[in-house]
Amino acid sequence: MSDTTPAEPVRVQVAGERPYPVVIGRGLLGDIVDELRGTRTVAIFHQPTLTETAEVVREQLADAGIDAHRIEIPDAEEGKELPVAGFCWEVLGRIGLGRQDAVISLGGGAATDLAGFVAATWMRGVRVVHIPTTLLAMVDAAVGGKTGINTDAGKNLVGSFHEPAAVFVDLATLETVPRNEIISGMAEVVKAGFIADPQILDLVEADPEAALDPAGAVLPELVRRAIQVKADVVSQDLRESSLREILNYGHTLGHAIERLEHYKWRHGAAVAVGMVFVAELARLAGRLDDATADRHRTVLSALGLPTTYDPDALPALLERMQSDKKNRSGMLRFVVLDGLAKPGRLEAPDPTLIAGAYSEVSRNNAPGSRGVFL
């Protein structure tokens, strides 16, 4: 990250009780320092891959007179564990971080979720500034204030809604992100397309390779559009009383796959399969037309995302879906589409409907074979 190439940043405003900006651009270091100027102490929680960047941020904050600390956390889902949160609280105590101070997250969605949770719980809530550095974290995890960790009971079952003070999306950081991670993040971009902004789908379908190119012009437009979708939704329903559930499209099965795969599958890959599944559920329930249901498979596979899963896995997946937060009175609830960009809910579907939709998803996949998406 450098502050030498400032292009015109775009700002997406998130409304609500505590409004905040999502600043999208290149070379945002100066803006980050400005956001935190006058703060006494800042803790920067970063993934191991971001050490150099974190040090640059720390030095710039220190030059502005801030007592800035860089704290490395374990990579990916290993960072979203209770002992890691405990270690972070311990460090905050040691550096004397108080209520007027701030936490920075730097990394992918696992880092923004963990650091956001630590900030939400330390002294019952201190300021957090997110600097997402993967596509998925930029378009989804860093925006909207959902924070959390995983436990044996399930994914993200412990957490808090804690809005950031600001989000800085520096597109330059995408240039080092491995291709599989860009592809994974694209699943959440496509999700935003199906639930709210079909122009996203048109852009991806026009040239999937261009959509994946961090140096090209298409990806920044997709990032902006997906962030706008998320901002519009969370501005209206931060605490997921109803509307926000649409952002969980594909996640009921997706989270179950992630758990079954012990988090070896990328989040976006699992969500991609989950979206194909709910598209089939809606189609078989007579709510979604064939073309829109089929479009899920074509657009996701054009990006290199998986669209099938093990035919034998349904019982294990159903068991894991029981702990989904959208369930009510023990009944499964799915976000489905009643048409393109028309999200609805399917409550307590008949087991034969679930089995029918799942057999469409597991078609062309050998029994016991789960594929690999690392």
Ligand SMILES: NC(=O)c1ccc[n+]([C@@H]2O[C@H](COP(=O)([O-])OP(=O)(O)OC[C@H]3O[C@@H](n4cnc5c(N)ncnc54)[C@H](O)[C@@H]3O)[C@@H](O)[C@H]2O)c1
């Ligand atoms: N809170 C939310 O609203 C929300 C939304 C979507 C996803 N999530 C969560 O986000 C997590 C997934 O996020 P993710 O896909 O970003 O995964 P991640 O945080 O595990 O990051 C993926 C990998 O990319 C590496 N990385 C990060 N930035 C890099 C860079 N600039 N260059 C090179 N490598 C880099 C990381 O070290 C890691 O190995 C999941 O835990 C998911 O549940 C949360």
Ligand SMILES: O=C(O)C(=O)C[C@@H](O)[C@H](O)[C@H](O)COP(=O)(O)O
């Ligand atoms: O912001 C939301 O709301 C989402 O559902 C976005 C999802 O992409 C994200 O994976 C989120 O962490 C899932 O939330 P959860 O409440 O199902 O844990």
Ligand SMILES: [Zn+2]
């Ligand atoms: Zn997600």
